[in-house]
Amino acid sequence: MDSLEFSTLAANAKQSKAFRAETINYIRSCLAGNDVLAKQISENPLVTSFKPVDDATVRGCSDSQISIFLYELERFVHMTGIEQLFQLSRDLPTVEEYQERRMGSSSVGALLSITEYCYGLNIPTRVLQSEDMRFLVTEANVIISMHKNKSTPSSRSSISATALYKQQSTPPWLLSAPSFRFRKCCATIVGEFELES
Numbered sequence: 438m439d440s441l442e443f444s445t446l447a448a449n450a451k452q453s454k455a456f457r458a459e460t461i462n463y464i465r466s467c468l469a470g471n472d473v474l475a476k477q478i479s480e481n482p483l484v485t486s487f488k489p490v491d492d493a494t495v496r497g498c499s500d501s502q503i504s505i506f507l508y509e510l511e512r513f514v515h516m517t518g519i520e521q522l523f524q525l526s527r528d529l530p531t532v533e534e535y536q537e538r539r540m541g542s543s544s545v546g547a548l549l550s551i552t553e554y555c556y557g558l559n560i561p562t563r564v565l566q567s568e569d570m571r572f573l574v575t576e577a578n579v580i581i582s583m584h585k586n587k588s589t590p591s592s593r594s595s596i597s598a599t600a601l602y603k604q605q606s607t608p609p610w611l612l613s614a615p616s617f618r619f620r621k622c623c624a625t626i627v628g629e630f631e632l633e634s
Contacts, residue, residue, distance in 0.1 A: 453521055457514050460484050467491035468507050498554050501562055509547040516541030545578045564629045569622035576619060 446453045463484045466475035468491060479485055494503060520542045523530050530538065540546075553560050564570060 447521065448525070450521060450525060454518060456481075456484075457518055460487075461511055461514050463487065464491070464510055465507065468494065468503050470495060494551070494554065498551075499559065502550070502553055502559075505565065506547065506550045509550045512541045513544045513547050539582045540575065540578050543578050543582050545581055546574060549574055549577065561629065564626055567626070567629070569625045572618065572622050573626070 446456055459479050459481065460483075463475050463479045464487055466472075466478055467487060475485075475488075494506060498506065516538055519538050523534070523538065552558075
C-alpha cells in the first residue's frame with residue numbers, strides 16, 4: 438500500500454486513512470475472537486488475509502501476547518499513515534521525525550512481538566517491557582531500516598536515513614553484535630528468562 442508501484446492508495450491520503458481504519462477494526466475484532474463482527478467490517482482480501490494469522494495467534498498465544506501483538510500492529514498501521522503524509526508532502530522529515538516514524542512503520546515491533554509464539558516461548562512481560570528489550574528492538578529496527586533504505590537509494594526516506602546514519606558515531610551494524618551494550622542486553626534478557634523457567 439505504501440508504494441505507487443503496488444497501490445493507488447499511496448497517492449490518496451483520505452482513502453488510505455479509511456483503509457487503515459478498516460484494517461485496524463478488522464484486526465481488533467479478529468484478535469478479540471469476534472469473527473462475526475470482523476466479517477461485517479471488511480470483505481477486502483487485503484484486509485481479510487490477516488485471518489490465518491489471527492487464527493494461529495488466538496489459538497496459540499496468551500492474552501498478554503495478543504495484547505502486545507495488537508499494540509504493535511496498531512502502531513505499525515498508524516505510523517504508515519504518518520509515513521504517507523511525509524511522502525506526499527514536499528518537505529523532508531527531520532532526522533528525529535524519520536527515526537520516530539521508521540521505528541513504527543518498519544513492522545519490526547509487530548514481527549518481534551509474535552516471535553514468542555513462533556518459538557513456543559512465554560517471555561515474562563517485565564522482560565518484554567524492559568529497557569534492555571527496547572534497546573534490542575530499536576537496534577534491530579535501525580539495522581533493518583538502514584538496509585531497506587540502502588536498497589532504494591533514490592527514495593526520499595533514504596536521505597533522512599543517510600543523515601541518521603551519519604549522526605551515529607558508528608555504523609548501525611557495528612552498534613549491534615560486537616557492541617558491549619548489545620551483548621549486555623542479550624545476557625540480561627537471557628538471564629531473566631532463565632530465572633522464570
